[in-house]
Amino acid sequence: MTNDPVSAPPAPPTPAARGRTVVVAAAGPGNGVDFGPGNSPSGTNGFLEAVRSGAAKIVIRGAFTVTAPTNLAPNVHIEFDDAALTLGANVNMFQAGGKNNLSFTGKVRFDGGRSAGFGGFGFLLNGCSDVLFDWQCDVANFAQSPGKFLINGNPQGTTGGRNLTFRGQTVTHDSTVIRLIDWSQVDISGVVTPPGGLTASVPLAPVAILSSGAAGPVGGISVHDCAMDGGGIQKMSGLVRIFGALGAGNIDGVKCNNLRLGNMIPIPSDGLADGLDVNHAVNVQIGNVTGGRCCDLVSCIASHAVVSDCVAEDCNGIGILVGDGGSQTEDISDITVRNCVATNCGRGLKFVNASGIGVAATQGTRTDRVTFENCKSHDTTGSSQKFGFGFGGGGTITNVRIVGGELSGFDQPIVNPTRAGLQVRGVAGASDSG
Numbered sequence: 559m560t561n562d563p564v565s566a567p568p569a570p571p572t573p574a575a576r577g578r579t580v581v582v583a584a585a586g587p588g589n590g591v592d593f594g595p596g597n598s599p600s601g602t603n604g605f606l607e608a609v610r611s612g613a614a615k616i617v618i619r620g621a622f623t624v625t626a627p628t629n630l631a632p633n634v635h636i637e638f639d640d641a642a643l644t645l646g647a648n649v650n651m652f653q654a655g656g657k658n659n660l661s662f663t664g665k666v667r668f669d670g671g672r673s674a675g676f677g678g679f680g681f682l683l684n685g686c687s688d689v690l691f692d693w694q695c696d697v698a699n700f701a702q703s704p705g706k707f708l709i710n711g712n713p714q715g716t717t718g719g720r721n722l723t724f725r726g727q728t729v730t731h732d733s734t735v736i737r738l739i740d741w742s743q744v745d746i747s748g749v750v751t752p753p754g755g756l757t758a759s760v761p762l763a764p765v766a767i768l769s770s771g772a773a774g775p776v777g778g779i780s781v782h783d784c785a786m787d788g789g790g791i792q793k794m795s796g797l798v799r800i801f802g803a804l805g806a807g808n809i810d811g812v813k814c815n816n817l818r819l820g821n822m823i824p825i826p827s828d829g830l831a832d833g834l835d836v837n838h839a840v841n842v843q844i845g846n847v848t849g850g851r852c853c854d855l856v857s858c859i860a861s862h863a864v865v866s867d868c869v870a871e872d873c874n875g876i877g878i879l880v881g882d883g884g885s886q887t888e889d890i891s892d893i894t895v896r897n898c899v900a901t902n903c904g905r906g907l908k909f910v911n912a913s914g915i916g917v918a919a920t921q922g923t924r925t926d927r928v929t930f931e932n933c934k935s936h937d938t939t940g941s942s943q944k945f946g947f948g949f950g951g952g953g954t955i956t957n958v959r960i961v962g963g964e965l966s967g968f969d970q971p972i973v974n975p976t977r978a979g980l981q982v983r984g985v986a987g988a989s990d991s992g
Contacts, residue, residue, distance in 0.1 A: 580613040584620040591619075601626040605652075609634055618643075618666075627678075630654035638666035638693065645671035645678055645699075653682040656714045661690040663726075668708055670733065672699035679707055685714020689722040700733035701758045707734040711741055718742060718773030724749075730786075732758030737766040740773035747783040755787030755821055763799040769838070771807030777841075782815040788822030788852070792831045795853070797822065802838030804888055809839040812860070820849030825872050826905040832857045832875070838888065844868065853906070854879045858893065859886050866896040874906030876916040876948070878933070881925035883918040883951025891926040899934045904944060912944040913973065919953025929959045937967035946971040946987065949978050959992075960985055 582604040586594030592611075593604025600606040605628040608616040619639040623646035630652055643651060643666065651668075654660065660683070668680050680700065683689060691709070700708045708730075711719050718740035727748045728735050735749050749764055756764075764786055769776045779800060786797045797819045802809040814834060823829030833855040834847055842863035847856050848870075855870035856878050863880075870877025877900030880893050900914030914935030919925040935946035946965030949955055955978035965971035965987040972988055974980055981992030 579615040638664035642667040644669040670700035672702040685717040687720040695728040698731040709736040711738040713740040713773040734762040742776040743778040749784040755789030769802040769807040777810035780813040785818040792822035796835035822852040873903040877903035881918040886920040889924040896931040913948030916948040918951040921952035924954040932962040945973040
């Protein structure tokens, strides 16, 4: 299921199919239906036969159990007409390697076959380009096994994927919706959870964009307008997770905007699941991320970054955190945090930096040139949050400025056990220093 798909050469399109729409339905041919299980020698319910026909558009209608993979050709447009696809074998539903101009629209439900223990992806797209998902989708049961996702994209050899747009609305009950490795120019929106949030015992991050370095530098990642509730049981850190790798695997150009994330773990507890994780990245913009009841709402371990207008409440960890005291593995610098608010955070940090907003570095790494502008940190309970702003970790932190804003409800508004260089100017609740 994780191997690159082997694409059989497509049959030449039939003259009757060129340029027209073909329909696949469970009832099979007749009454406006071209393909179905009854005329599918490939065992794909007629999906592969429709692809090989060379049709301009393929309509998939009704309910199907998928027991064989469909290899996609270039320039395939599939429209789901109130379709329901259930995984019925250890296969991928649709797969393509190095193909371009693929689009998926309409209304569809996907079931990953968890109750039967099947493994496989809904879509395995390796090294493809110009891919569009613009649909109304409901997905469940793609999270029972590690590495089981609705949409999985990898490089094809050393060629990364490019230009993927994912929009419309996708409701995930317990599943990773999209996981991409070494893809550039990616735009993702419309991922939501139903009332009550995710339900899997060990759910994975619904949106994960990663870089391994195998395909060289990647970038141009945008995740926006999503609303996800972890259901109070999330085990994977990051409902939205954007992770590069050292060196050539760094992701250059990340935008995360208008995200509502939270309710991943009990508060207070020792749970360490974050809302948004951005790591090994440069040129990052994070804005209007709201939520709480997680560890850190926003964890930014990236250089040349701006974090603005984020609001965190009731977090086990730091509501808005630059750097990290345990997982940071490279130096970061030039980060601005602006107009952010944290209330009643740090509730699971009993002996360390129990703060609403903070900066950190792991032993052997440096966090440098960080400015906090007009940020506010409050404790309204009198006990949950020890400090307004804090420094943490065993690494080196230098050139930190806190300008404007407010720290209220604390005996000690700023804690700086690392004795990092700090300048404070015009902060209500704290004296100017540095």
